[in-house]
Structure formats: structure tokens, C-alpha cells
Amino acid sequence: MSTLTQASQNWMSRPDDERFTSLLDMRDHFDYTRSHSRAVVAPSRRISATTVEGDRKGLAIVGPGGNQYFPTHWAFGQLAARAEAPAGYLRTLPPAIAADCINYGLQFKRDIEDVGILLYKDGDAQVKAVTGPSYGRIWCADIVAHLIARFGDGVTGDWKVPGEFGQHVAVTKGNTTLFASDRDMFVFLCDEQHRIDVPNRRDGRSGSLARGFFVWNSEVGSATFGLATFLFDYVCCNRIVWGAEDVKQVTIRHTSSAPDKFLDEMRPALESYANSSARSVTEAIATARSRRLSGEDGSLDKFLNARFSRRQSEAIKLAGQSAEGRPIENVWDATCAITEYARGIKWQDERVALERVAGDLLTAASK
Secondary structure, X not given: OEEEOHHHHHHHHOOHHHEEOOHHHHHHHHHHHHHOEEEEEEEHHHOEEEEEOOOOOEEEEEOOOOOEEEEOHHHHHHHHHHOOOOHHHHOOOXXXXXXXXXXXXXXXXXXXXXXXXXEEEEOEEEEEEEEOOOOXXXXXXXXXXXXXXXXXXXXXXXXXXXXXXXXXXXXOOOOOOEEEOOOOEEEEEEEEEEEEEEEEEEOOEEEEEEEEEEEEEOOOOOOOEEEEEEEEOEEOOOOOEEEXXXXXXXXXXXXXXXXXXXXHHHHHHHHHXXXXXXXXXXXXXXXXXXXXOOOOXXXXXXXXXXXXXXXXXXXXXXXXXXXXXXXXXXXXHHHHHHHHHHHOOOOHHHHHHHHHHHHHHHHHHOO
């Protein structure tokens, strides 16, 4: 078992205007921003920085047509990186000096290259992203529209914002798990009504698991598109997911093929997850429990050593013994022991990789 903190981190850090109480509200937000956005490609030598006086003072970006656009905090960092200048330092300088540094970098420090620019106009004209020309933008509006089509509004029905300790609560900005900003989005939905009964889950006692998933994305290059699915015990008031098992994660980098990959791979995966029944997961667990690994033939050591180093195998066995109060006896016990061992790993990439192995074992056992 492991503890997932991604939703809690968003919950703790998001201001009020980045919190949504339904997928419908989030859809309206992204539909509006998309309708006011335009992606263009321009040569780097035809982009420059200038200073603006008057009511809207500061640094602006001038495009090939001579129009001025104010960069967001994120876009300024991307532009500074292309000019090979430290964004943090430039922000401490007067706008005129910062503009000179950016112009020098764009004009003389790099070869001419095409730059992808995401423009947004609603009052002030803004630059929201400065990326490569082949950046494969997956629009958040498309993702949220698909989530609504498959899971509903996120507050009614089977799939919705999680309750607190398994108990239903009205969704407010104070407890929501639907977040979006000018930089990214994050959604956590789960089905806590159709829980999966698991006998002898912990210390000889039965328990139950709910299904949940995270989806995240960025239109401006601050994050990949990602989908993580998992089973879990409960979600606390701080939006921490406790007792997570069978964690599987897939990401798509924003290359030129990213929109097609979302259509061809991620949408069917979400649909399959929405339509899968608790019974199918229960049967997979039952099958994993039936595949014995105990005995004097060394089957457990062979099973673990084929997938992990000897040091990791021993640590996994100790983690399983500590969590369950008994040795690993079957494939299901092994998946639980692996995720229990992963909980103590500091580095997220390594921890997620181990949790993915545990999920793959459960999937393979059910075939």
C-alpha cells in the first residue's frame, strides 16, 4: 500500500480562483480561454521585447505584426530561456534593461529558429506560452469535455470528487479536487459507491477498495499530459489518498503527435476504466490470491528476484511481513508488499516505477 499526495499538494497550494466545484464549471472556463486563444509560429528574429508606459507598465513582447503582448509569469520564463538569460535575475532588473537582455539573446546568442507562441486576448493581450514550433498542444477543454462525456459532472453519479474518510460531502472550493490555472489542470475523481471487497486484506481482516484516477495536463509546457489509475482505502480531509494499490501511470509528452495519442490511446483507456466493473477487479484480485508463492521450493524468491535486485527482494519481503503480520503467500500479497516497500522510497520516479510493477503483476495474474 502507498500514500498518494498529488491531490493534497494541489489542494494546499491552489488559490480560490483555481478551484472548481464541478467539471461543468471547469469546462466553461477552458472553453472560454480556448475561444480567446490563438497559436502562431514566428521566427525568433522577428520577436522582440519592449517596455510599455501608461496604465499597464512593464515589459511586453512585440510580434511580427508590431502588436504588443504582455507575457504571463510562465511565458516570461520560457522566453528568457530561449534568450539564454536567467529569468529570476531578469525579474529583478528594470524592464528596459531586462528587455535589452532578452533582445540581445534572441538576436545574437542563438541561430534563427521558429518559435511557437500561444496568444490570449481578453482585455489585455497576453502571451501564455513560448515553445518550440512543433509543440503538440492537448487542449484542456478537450480533456474536460471527454471526462464529462464519460463520468458526468464530477459531483453527482458514481464518479465524483472524493468524500472524506469514505463519507459523502457536498463539494465546495474548500474540499474540491478539481483545479485549473492559466498554466495547468488537475482532476481527481473516484467511485466510492461500488467498493471492492477484499477478504483477508490486512492482519487477517477483510477490507474494501474504491477506484480512482488522476488526470493532469498543461497547454503551455509546464507539465505532460498524464493519467494515473489506482485502488485505495479512503481520502482524508486534506485530500491525501490512503492505502493506494495497483497504481498505474501513463504520460504523453507534448510532441507533435501528442493530440493524436490522446485521441488514440488515452480516450479509450479512460472509457475502458469508466466502464470496467468492480466485479472484474475483484476477480483479478481473487486470481492473484489463488497463485501461491509460499513453500519450500523457493518460488517466492524466484518470483521476486526475476523482477528486483536481491536487496530489493529482501526489503519487499520484510515490508510485507511488517504490514500484514505474516510472510508473502501469493501474488496478491506480493503486490501489496511491493507498494508497501515503495512507500518508504524518497524519490517519486522510483516509487511510481515500483507501484507500476505491482499493478502489472495484478494485471498479468488475471490473464
